[in-house]
Amino acid sequence: MGKRQLKNADIQSVQSNVHAHEVLVLKSKTYKPTIRKEFIKRQALIDRLESNIALPLTMISAATGCGKSVTTSLWLEETRHKYGWISLDEEHNDPHVFLTYLETILKEQWPKKSFGLESLLQGVNLPSNLIATTFINDIDQLEDFFVLVLDDYHIIREEKIHEIINIILRYPPEQFQLVVLTQRDPPLHLARLRAQFQVNEIRMRDLAFTIDEAIKLRSLVASETTDEQVQTIVNQAEGWITGITVGLMGLAEGISIEKVIQALHSGVSVISELLDEIVISGLPVEVQKFLELTTLMDRFSKELVSSWLLP
Known part of the structure; x- marks a missing residue:
């Protein structure tokens, strides 16, 4: 939740x-x-x-x-x-x-x-x-x-x-x-x-998702992958919806098909890492920097974060 x-x-x-x-x-x-x-x-x-x-x-x-x-x-x-x-x-x-x-x-x-x-x-x-x-x-x-x-x-x-x-x-x-x-x-x-x-x-x-359903999904995630790539992802993910979705999003963000396939073979934890990579890479640079710094702290205040981020 x-x-x-x-x-x-x-x-x-x-x-x-x-x-x-x-x-x-x-x-x-x-x-x-x-x-x-x-x-x-x-x-x-x-x-x-x-x-x-x-x-x-x-x-x-x-x-x-x-x-x-x-x-x-x-x-x-x-x-x-x-x-x-x-x-x-x-x-x-x-x-x-x-x-x-x-x-x-x-x-x-x-x-x-x-x-x-x-x-x-x-x-x-x-x-x-x-x-x-x-x-x-x-x-x-x-x-x-x-x-x-x-x-x-x-x-x-x-x-x-x-x-x-x-x-x-x-x-x-x-x-x-x-x-x-x-x-x-x-x-x-x-x-x-x-x-x-x-x-x-x-x-x-x-x-399990079919090839046709995955092709429909491709248009929703704005991925320009080919039908052949979609079929490869569906086959490697064995119809697993989350894996297919993250794979298509990864290709849309320029991640190689080889890395996507490797993530699908590695299971849920690696798929989660790939999803994090996709989401974080699409954020503004200042937001990425904020996330990187705050993950190092157990607790932080507005003043502390500002002192780290401001030049």
Whole structure:
């Protein structure tokens, strides 16, 4: 998450009578990603998500930078279904925090309704079955279809949360779908769901960019690369969207195709370095100098930086 100033409205404090600490709901963790206008719309994937809406679970499992969140966000912009989005973090391994976020997104969509989850917030060490059953009953009372998106589910290690999700998927409400975005398959009962044809699985091979999509992307990053160079980048990146994007940007900035290929072979860390090089090289000289100097300091003041930068 990028650094930004938090307004009072961004944080909602939820008190619990039996907890020594208060749970702070960071509202920005309940926002889906904002999609830039120039992003390539992948209609086939959007149609696949929509056509499988009746299944209890959609799981999009792929490495970082493959477009999981963006694809899901584009779909939600097209669909008429109500949805809740939670960008999971380490804190969500606490079942009480996880439960608080679930209750929060339900109240955001239906502020006038009463939900059983709200009463559970006053409890501690509640059994998984009680939490899951209460959530199922809360969803069953709704007239609208509800999509719950859990982004970065691979962060969840707490067994109790997996148990809650497994119970919900075993007895899913009719008007509900869970969408799990993850970098690796979670410890859910996927074998049973597959056997019962109750899961829509989207993986790297489905998310991979084609040559035609990469050529469209080329025009968006103002790259004058040839079709042959685009094909080389797509093949070397194996359809990895972030790698293709950074590669095209690199060529547009005059970086050699050999260096781009080397970066793609080296993985995420080198791609990040290449992206830094591309971005920083496009900044004014004085800004580059400022960044170079301030990275040497743990702390600095306006006066200190001015004394270094001014002649």
